[in-house]
Amino acid sequence: MKHLRSVDDLSTWEIEQLLHDATMFAKGEQWAPAAQTFIANLFFEPSTRTKMSFEAAERKLGLEVLQFEASMSSTQKGETLYDSVKTLEAIGANAVVIRHQQDRYFEDLVENIQIPIINAGDGCGHHPTQSLLDLLTIQQEFIVLQGLTVVIAGDIRHSRVARSNASLLKRMGANVYFSGPEEWFQHNDEPYMTMDEAVEKADVLMLLRIQHERHQEKSTVTTAAYHQRYGLTVEREKKMKPTSIIMHPAPVNRGVEIAHELVECSRSRIFKQMNNGVYVRMAVLKWALEQQKEEKVDGYSISGR
Amino acid sequence: MKHLRSVDDLSTWEIEQLLHDATMFAKGEQWAPAAQTFIANLFFEPSTRTKMSFEAAERKLGLEVLQFEASMSSTQKGETLYDSVKTLEAIGANAVVIRHQQDRYFEDLVENIQIPIINAGDGCGHHPTQSLLDLLTIQQEFIVLQGLTVVIAGDIRHSRVARSNASLLKRMGANVYFSGPEEWFQHNDEPYMTMDEAVEKADVLMLLRIQHERHQEKSTVTTAAYHQRYGLTVEREKKMKPTSIIMHPAPVNRGVEIAHELVECSRSRIFKQMNNGVYVRMAVLKWALEQQKEEKVDGYSISGR
Amino acid sequence: MKHLRSVDDLSTWEIEQLLHDATMFAKGEQWAPAAQTFIANLFFEPSTRTKMSFEAAERKLGLEVLQFEASMSSTQKGETLYDSVKTLEAIGANAVVIRHQQDRYFEDLVENIQIPIINAGDGCGHHPTQSLLDLLTIQQEFIVLQGLTVVIAGDIRHSRVARSNASLLKRMGANVYFSGPEEWFQHNDEPYMTMDEAVEKADVLMLLRIQHERHQEKSTVTTAAYHQRYGLTVEREKKMKPTSIIMHPAPVNRGVEIAHELVECSRSRIFKQMNNGVYVRMAVLKWALEQQKEEKVDGYSISGR
CATH class of the missing domain: 3.40.50.1370 (Aspartate/ornithine carbamoyltransferase)
Known part of the structure; x- marks a missing residue:
């Protein structure tokens, strides 16, 4: 499983491909996964641009969006981030997009979570x-x-x-x-x-x-x-x-x-940056979902880095 | 660009058309824009009827709904309403529906926002x-x-x-x-x-x-x-x-x-009023989106009033 | 109208049918209502599993989800649960899913609400x-x-x-x-x-x-x-x-x-329980919506128990 924790998770070739895909999406190219696909968005910090932009990107790709509202979730009963993400995986999420106030929150997740994690901002850490x-x-x-x-x-x-x-x-x-x-x-x-x-x-x-x-x-x-x-x-x-x-x-x-x-x-x-954000996120979501498919087809798991 | 700030934005002929369209929607008539269309709903005050009714209307028209939650948005970091709306426009919203506690909040918006603004209630002002x-x-x-x-x-x-x-x-x-x-x-x-x-x-x-x-x-x-x-x-x-x-x-x-x-x-x-609310909002959304299309097709901008 | 308030609302035969349907959904069987159908989810208590699981189930059945956020609703202006549910019915909800902190909250609702109520947890009461x-x-x-x-x-x-x-x-x-x-x-x-x-x-x-x-x-x-x-x-x-x-x-x-x-x-x-939860809820939603259709087709109302 490949996650997008920071830009260090991407080879230069992958970055070029992502920017190419984003450009094609901006020109109106369409892509959608073959089957109904669920993305869970977990935002633990306020966000307008990143949250709305991921959501617009997801809808443009025909994905189903599960909006996890931390303030109305079992986080309020003390549930850990790991257990929340594991729950969303069990419920059928095919990928998760997470913004969290803790630096490198993803370190607690990558070992046991079997779906791609896309980092939408961790503390003072990264925002790939x-x-x-x-x-x-x-x-x-x-x-x-x-x-x-x-x-x-x-x-x-x-x-x-x-x-x-x-x-x-x-x-x-x-x-x-x-x-x-x-x-x-x-x-x-x-x-x-x-x-x-x-x-x-x-x-x-x-x-x-x-x-x-x-x-x-x-x-x-x-x-x-x-x-x-x-x-x-x-x-x-x-x-x-x-x-x-x-x-x-x-x-x-x-x-x-x-x-x-x-x-x-x-x-x-x-404002051009914000506009580009939607297309870049479409490209990242496609990258994460295709990645996942290849692994399943090949029947082996690429190292979780 | 025509906005719906108050009923004064509508000619008597337009009002009659809107009520006619609402009646046809209530009878089951279908209408949807040709391409995927995004509506952002920004509710800065509690609402059940208006919010749920706009959302039902939007879904019945096959529109994609971007739900902006003020309490989990960059409003919390001091972002102005203008910058939030401009952001949603940059992200791809084709129209915005706004409820805000400030009287005539839309006066700060109409000059530079290029998408229709539908007023869902401004302070003690209007609720068209x-x-x-x-x-x-x-x-x-x-x-x-x-x-x-x-x-x-x-x-x-x-x-x-x-x-x-x-x-x-x-x-x-x-x-x-x-x-x-x-x-x-x-x-x-x-x-x-x-x-x-x-x-x-x-x-x-x-x-x-x-x-x-x-x-x-x-x-x-x-x-x-x-x-x-x-x-x-x-x-x-x-x-x-x-x-x-x-x-x-x-x-x-x-x-x-x-x-x-x-x-x-x-x-x-x-409760009949609430039921009518869905159909009236479908008619208003259609009016706003068709308006926008005409302007783009004709290549000129109708005065923003 | 049949509601799902507790498992006592179900005959043993109905329970067997629900588990059969859930099993078929888990195997990939598809079912969707003939016309566009709206489900309103009202969660008055924090929830991750139940809320996300109902939402995933609803999307898998192709239903439109109206997410009622209590903290941003007219509940804040003192509106009762009954009036909120009646409003959602007037707006076009075909069924409601409710979690509420009050034991047997549904007793105030069943007499006058004409759409199925699916209990997603009442106080220290039931969670069918x-x-x-x-x-x-x-x-x-x-x-x-x-x-x-x-x-x-x-x-x-x-x-x-x-x-x-x-x-x-x-x-x-x-x-x-x-x-x-x-x-x-x-x-x-x-x-x-x-x-x-x-x-x-x-x-x-x-x-x-x-x-x-x-x-x-x-x-x-x-x-x-x-x-x-x-x-x-x-x-x-x-x-x-x-x-x-x-x-x-x-x-x-x-x-x-x-x-x-x-x-x-x-x-x-x-985590297997959580996974099963999605399919069981698909089966319950199908049961509630088909129930409703039969009653309408037959032209008479089954006693509201």
Whole structure:
């Protein structure tokens, strides 16, 4: 069984295939499994984009969606994630999509769960479908990543997107920098750039949301001060190269990471990212379900990694 | 793009068409869009009738329903309604149905949202599909509204139904009166009638729910006293004309606006209203989706009003 | 109208038919109603297995599912269960599945609701689809129940499963015993057995969950002490007969009723029970919907019991 825990679960060839499939889905190609197929979506944290986007992707593939609402489930009676997932498997789910607040929640699952697990975000860990949709958005713009300068700016420490994306983008040939408050960058592998440098050099300026809900200590920086020192202000945007683009995984704190007026400006790809998200998730679901079928047909189990 | 914010968005001809379509749907007529179509339902306030009724209508038309649960969405991370709706548009929603506690929430949306917005209730403002289903229920009974006496009784001040209905019913030729505690009727356009007058004169007695959750000051009237002074008691009902009917948008406070025993009495149309609601919403969804298609086919955009 | 309130609503012949249908569904048999059919699921208590299992069953039969979320419904405005169900009937639900914290909640409903009510658990009362899936699981193992020893062990007092199952299993010929803390067994009809006796004599050892959330007084027994005195420990399991099986309706308190290691051991049927649950619920839904059709075709109403 192959799971999608992080982009490290994917070979470069698989990534290329996924982006190809996503592109074909965006052009209207149809695919559906031969038999009625159930996907269980387990979201233990609030989500609009990822949850709705997985659901739209599932419906576009003709899949049956089992929506697991943690607040109305046996989680309230103390049931573990493992037992909940094992239950959904017993009930007939052919794959599960999980967002959970615990880093690497999937480690408790992979050994005994016999259906693909698609990670829709684990704590401050990984968010592989976000990384894939970001990659697709950049490829649509620049075709190849070789030599591109990508600056990921903001709340790196609490972001499951930042490190996944950095790793994936470097693997595809991009030069990746981090930006934002310096005290958030201890023990980081990526080179640092101030926001003033970033706007001049970046081909892709990837802003991250300040995740107020994950900050345990109170920040000493006000949001207005943050915007002036580390955010994409209207003034800074004017210094960007004509061809460079702005990305953000959203939800956006308007006026903090990015000026309100820039969210829908001509170089923003923020809503394009969301649109790509549906097609990338269709491709990932197809990959997971076809994988499963092959294993069953062949009668042997590919190692669970 | 045409939205349904209030009944004022509809011409009299459009209203007649919608009621005609609703009637045909009630008789079993089928209609479905040519391609897979997604509707996002965003309910920010509790709802049983309107939410379930829109969902039933959507399924009867073969539409895919994206259920947005505010309590498990990025609304919890501070995302605005505008950004949530824009997200759903980017993800592929072809229309949105919204109930929100803020009066005229749609004013922030109409300028930049490119898909139809169907208002399922805004604060103390409007509830156009309720007004349409009420109109259909009255037409089924009396065929024409010209000259009918309709009394809307109760919590006018907090009701998004009262004013919408009054406006629509007068436009269709009915004589509309308000009834209920006099201190709730400052600055009203409609003539006042006591409940004792109302039961004798009304062809349609439209009771409203006391919206305890919207009252900011504590009421000085107990529910038992309210029932005796302003409610439809068993005694008052006996004075109604043989042909007159009782309506209520529900949920009903049994024993307050209306005696428990009268909720399902022979002149009550309360559950008939709910049944009509499904067909009226099917007609509204068809109207919104066909509208959208015409605009795309013609290649120009009808003014967003 | 026939409802499924408890297994007492079913004749032995009907039970046999339901288990036959469930078995055929498990083998892949298809059945769907002739016209589009709506089922409303109303869950007023947290549930994973029962809720997801009913939903999977409904989708496998091609039914449209209306998911009623109590926390976002007019229940929040004080609407009664009766009015909510009546509303769903008016909106077009062809049957309702209800879990509610009130014992015998259905007594307020059966007189005036014209669609089948399927009880998915009432307070500490009944849980008929659980009893049926337990029966199916035992029949798959032993074919006939005549003469089998079944021990139901644990929190009998708060369990809606214990008494329903005892009654049904005795009707099918099994010898039923209860086990667990003696102070929980006042006024019980079933003979008592200690857990040490149970593991040696039972063909079926049916463990129940300690329902912490239903205990009003604080228990004086710690969970570790409970496990040692009344639970299925690793040591006790070794004394079980080679052919005997372990069952549990779940969610399991691992390390309390049952040792963690035994939940997925070779004699555990815990996840098999969940799998059977989907097929049993398909059979129950078919039974309820066909029932309804016959009544309509025949033009007369079978007494509502």
